[in-house]
């Protein structure tokens with residue numbers, strides 16, 4: 001199995017509410033997660049670790065800074081340590097930034113100094129991206145497989161308007 005390097009992509013502030021997990025039915029989310037688990041036989045898609053608990057089905061969102069389009073392009077299993085790096089902003093808020101940077105350095109085989117430089121670049125990108133207005137897309141191959149993901153496909157504004165209704169629906173299930 002080829003492993004990916006650990007990439008930092010801090011979710012821009014206007015997109016914090018964006019989540020496939022929160023917007024599809026539990027049934028579909030279970031299918032998505034099962035499919036991601038199957039792909040790596042339950043191991044972390046980044047570092048290869050396998051834990052009994054805490055493996056996360058991570059949503060992979062690709063940012064196009066030219067068109068200001070963010071596209072859901074896949075789901076991958078991450079161990080808690082890699083997921084803490086993927087969500088470095090939240091991890092830092094919880095006080096675990098140094099552990100996450102050490103893990104980033106170890107997995108990507110770079111120095112701690114280089115890991116910190118990567119974090120700074122990610123932070124700069126976050127600043128820039130947080131000032132933009134984003135269009136949200138879902139990769140066509142994902143829509144073919146899980147039509148429910150279409151709820152995410154459109155402008156973020158539309159989703160935010162729709163979300164209270166959606167949440168109400170969920171509470172009644």
Ligand SMILES: [Zn+2]
Pocket residue numbers: 044045046047048049078079080081082083
């Ligand atoms: Zn991992």
